[in-house]
Amino acid sequence: MAVIDLANPTRFLALVNRVLPWLVAATALVFAIGLYRAAYAPDDYQQGATVKIMFLHVPAAWLGMMGWVIMSAAALGTLVWRHPLADVAGKAVAPIGAAFTLICLITGALWGRPTWGTYWVWDARLTSVLILFLLYLGVMALYWTAEEPGRGARAAAILTLVGAVNIPIIKFSVDWWNTLHQPASVLRLGGATIDASILVPLLIMAGAFTLLFITLHLAAMRNEILRRRVRSMRLMQAQTMAEARS
Amino acid sequence: MTAFTALLLRDIRLSLRIGGGALMGALFFLIVVTLMPFAIGPDLNLLARIGPAILWLGALLASLLALDRLFAMDQDDGSLDLLMMGRMPLELAVLAKALAHWITTGLPLVIVAPVLGLMLNVELRAMGWVTLTLLAGTPALTFIGLVGAALSVALRRGGLLLPVLILPLTVPVLIFGVAAANAAIVGPAPFGPPFTILCALSLASLVLGPIAAAAALRHGLE
Numbered sequence: 001m002a003v004i005d006l007a008n009p010t011r012f013l014a015l016v017n018r019v020l021p022w023l024v025a026a027t028a029l030v031f032a033i034g035l036y037r038a039a040y041a042p043d044d045y046q047q048g049a050t051v052k053i054m055f056l057h058v059p060a061a062w063l064g065m066m067g068w069v070i071m072s073a074a075a076l077g078t079l080v081w082r083h084p085l086a087d088v089a090g091k092a093v094a095p096i097g098a099a100f101t102l103i104c105l106i107t108g109a110l111w112g113r114p115t116w117g118t119y120w121v122w123d124a125r126l127t128s129v130l131i132l133f134l135l136y137l138g139v140m141a142l143y144w145t146a147e148e149p150g151r152g153a154r155a156a157a158i159l160t161l162v163g164a165v166n167i168p169i170i171k172f173s174v175d176w177w178n179t180l181h182q183p184a185s186v187l188r189l190g191g192a193t194i195d196a197s198i199l200v201p202l203l204i205m206a207g208a209f210t211l212l213f214i215t216l217h218l219a220a221m222r223n224e225i226l227r228r229r230v231r232s233m234r235l236m237q238a239q240t241m242a243e244a245r246s
Numbered sequence: 247m248t249a250f251t252a253l254l255l256r257d258i259r260l261s262l263r264i265g266g267g268a269l270m271g272a273l274f275f276l277i278v279v280t281l282m283p284f285a286i287g288p289d290l291n292l293l294a295r296i297g298p299a300i301l302w303l304g305a306l307l308a309s310l311l312a313l314d315r316l317f318a319m320d321q322d323d324g325s326l327d328l329l330m331m332g333r334m335p336l337e338l339a340v341l342a343k344a345l346a347h348w349i350t351t352g353l354p355l356v357i358v359a360p361v362l363g364l365m366l367n368v369e370l371r372a373m374g375w376v377t378l379t380l381l382a383g384t385p386a387l388t389f390i391g392l393v394g395a396a397l398s399v400a401l402r403r404g405g406l407l408l409p410v411l412i413l414p415l416t417v418p419v420l421i422f423g424v425a426a427a428n429a430a431i432v433g434p435a436p437f438g439p440p441f442t443i444l445c446a447l448s449l450a451s452l453v454l455g456p457i458a459a460a461a462a463l464r465h466g467l468e
Contacts, residue, residue, distance in 0.1 A: 079465070134414045142397065145407050154465035155397045159411060162393055162458050166415050169447070173418035 009225050012085060016222045023215040030208040037201035053111040055202060059209035060104040064132065066213070067097020071139070072164040075157035085221070087153030088228075090160065091143055092220035096213065098136035104129055124174045131170055135163050149228060249334045250342050257346030260319075272354035275308040279362045290367045297366035298376050298427030302420060304362075305355045305380055309387040310409050312351045316343060316392065317399040317463070326399075326463070336460040344392045344456065352384040368431065375430030375437065379444060383423040386448040389455030390415050396459035400466020419447055 038055040070093050077086025108126065109119040120126065139156050146152020261268040282300045283293060293300075320326040320343075329339045359380050360373050368376060394412040401407070425440035 079461070131414050131417055138411045138414060141407055141410050142401070146401050151401065151466060155400050155462060158393070158458055158462045158465065159397060162415070162454075165454060166418075169418050170415075173421045173443075 009085065009088075013222060013225060016218050020215065020218060020222075023211065023218065027208065027211040027215050030204065030211055034201060034204040034208040037204055041198050041201045050111060050114045051198070053107050054198075055205045057104060057107040057111060058202060059206040060100045060107065061129065062206060063209050063213050064097055064101035064104050064129065066210075067093055067100060067136070068132065068160070068164065068167065070217070071097065071160045075160040075164075078153055078157040079161075087150065087157070088221050088224045089217070090157060091149075091153060092224050093217055094136055094139045094143065094156075096216050096220060098133060098140065100209075100213065101129060101133045101136060105133060128171045128174045131174070132167065135167070139163070149231075249332070250338055253329075253334075253339060253342040254346050257343055258350055261346070261350040268350040269354060271308040271311050271351040272358050274311050275304045275355050275358060276362065278304040278307055279366065282366075294367040294369070295432075297363060297368040298379075298431060299424050300366060301359055301363060301368075301376065301380065302383075302423045302427065305359070305384060306387060306413075306416060306420060308355055309352060309384060309391060310412065312347070313391040313395045313412070314398060314408055316347055316395040318395075321399050330463065336463060337456045340392065340396070340459045340463070341452075341456040344388055344459075347392075348385055348388040352388050355384060356380045372427075372431040376427045379423050379426045379430070379441060382441065382448055383419050383444050386419045386444070386451045387416055389448070389451035390419070392455045393458045393462065396462035397466070400462050419444065422447065 034055070038052060041052070041055075071090050074086045074090035074093065077083040078090060105126075108129075112121065113119050139159055142156045142159055143152050146155065279300055282304075286292065286296070317326060320329070330336055332339065356377060359377050363373050363376055364370075391408075391412050394408045397411060398408045422440045422444040426437055426444055429437040429440060
């Protein structure tokens with residue numbers, strides 16, 4: 001089935017309904033394996049058991065950023081190709097990306113308390129994730145303000161692309177400003193600096209989070225399509241009632 | 247006279263005459279900076295240290311103040327539709343409006359900044375440099391704000407939305423503006439690198455801001 005066939009919401013809904021149970025099962029399975037492996041991963045020699053927060057923190061951070069990438073792709077789909085599902089995808093992904101970013105911030109604060117001695121420091125990494133979260137809230141606010149779904153989607157698409165240009169600049173400028181967070185240690189040139197006993201559960205958890213993200217995104221897109229149908233049915237009903245009365 | 251300069255002069259004239267908001271921003275800037283010592287305390291040493299930060303934050307908030315008037319009034323009286331149908335590319339028209347907006351609201355901030363810096367005990371020899379950072383950085387604030395103004399006018403109800411959308415995007419300008427100003431006052435970091443990056447941010451937003459704003463207007467009003 002080509003992407004163009006999915007432009008028909010009914011076909012897309014049929015596909016989602018077929019795929020979603022399998023995705024839910026796969027998510028649960030990979031989460032079970034990942035959490036088991038994470039629970040039995042060795043403690044860090046300095047940080048003790050608190051290092052296990054990492055298994056939630058790092059995948060949430062990755063997916064929080066991936067959410068904006070998906071939103072930018074959807075924005076291009078809305079503005080360039082006018083793909084009817086692109087604005088549904090973009091609208092559905094914003095709260096999910098915001099939620100993952102918030103998980104990253106909260107777990108980071110809980111991890112920072114025992115290791116750094118404080119819940120929050122104005123460090124570069126933390127600050128740029130916080131700004132990413134604020135940008136997500138801005139996009140969501142834009143969707144809330146729009147009276148009509150299509151118009152809001154195009155405005156949000158433009159804001160998303162402006163944000164996509166700006167996020168690397170913000171990241172760079174905040175790095176210049178102040179840094180305390182450890183540098184990248186998994187995805188870097190020359191291989192990971194984490195021992196395999198921790199790296200493997202981390203990657204399984206990242207896979208589980210990705211599956212969860214995809215599952216939630218597809219479900220949210222389905223709900224959004226249904227919500228729009230309900231809206232247009234209500235409008236039609238109101239119109240017929242108004243005509244009947246006059 | 248080209249259409250570009252005609253539009254530029256029209257917007258400047260409109261905001262200088264009765265009902266325009268040209269000097270409101272500078273007045274707001276003055277009030278914000280006056281309020282700061284009440285919150286922080288009148289300690290002159292402390293004020294000298296955070297003076298540039300106060301000036302920059304005040305300029306940031308003041309430049310937000312008049313932004314929603316940028317397109318809203320033209321939309322109300324229909325001249326925005328004329329601009330969109332005109333032969334001049336919408337990007338250029340938007341650029342002209344933004345330049346006029348900066349000249350009437352950004353430039354007064356830069357001009358009053360030395361006076362306010364004096365009240366905040368910023369050293370006299372550094373005052374020129376601090377003002378220079380504002381001169382280089384406030385265009386970036388206007389051109390980033392331009393996108394927010396276009397988005398909120400496209401949605402027809404964006405008064406409160408605008409700062410929420412715009413402020414996170416102005417973080418780099420604030421960082422490099424304050425970094426350059428602090429470098430000029432206390433050192434030891436050189437003034438050059440943050441200042442040139444600040445100029446780069448202004449120039450980049452001069453190009454990207456009008457393109458995004460024009461796209462927002464086109465998509466919103468079609």
